[in-house]
Amino acid sequence: SIGFTSEADIDQRIAEIEYTLSTTSVPLREEKKLVAEIQALKRNRPKVSKLNAMEANLSASGSAFSKEDVQGQRAHINEQFGILIEEKKALLAKREALTQERAAQRGPVQEFIDAREKLNQDIQAKIKERNELRDDFKQKENEYYAYQRELRAVRAKKAAEEREARQKEYELKQKQKEVEKLDEQPHVAEI
Secondary structure: OOOOHHHHHHHHHHHHHHHHHHHOOOOOOHHEEEHHHHHHHHHHHHHHHHHHHHHHHHHHOOOOHHHHHHHHHHHHHHHHHHHHHHHHHHHHHHHHHHHHHHHHHHHHHHHHHHHHHHHHHHHHHHHHHHHHHHHHHHHHHHHHHHHHHHHHHHHHHHHHHHHHHHHHHHHHHHHHHHHHHOOOOOOOOOO
């Protein structure tokens, strides 16, 4: 990902870019790209030196290791893994035995736990039944109130009709009295 194998190559590329920037007219967008490349090269310079040092160290110590040594180390590591896997199996078996022992000790307690769970289920069933009964009652109560409202509305309508009929009857009597008053001549007694 670095792209260069030595610091001298990086320095040479930086010098080329700086020369291009100072001697050539470059569009702003391209100039920004070149400046960003210089910054990236300066950041990668220490990585290249580290990589070269690691390669030198590996080549110096790499000649000391032969294929047989690497295979021997691999076999030794595999052997250690085998031992660790056996220890893990033994620990898992021990844990399983302890779990079963604990379950045996909790035997009577498990019966209580089961009984408690059954009671909780019964309680939940009763709560559900109570809620259903409450909902039914509420629905019937709402129906009753609706019926009562209808009855009041019918009574109010009937009372309004009766009031209107009485009012018409009263108005009719008032008109008849006025007509009778008009028929009456006030000066009949004088004649």
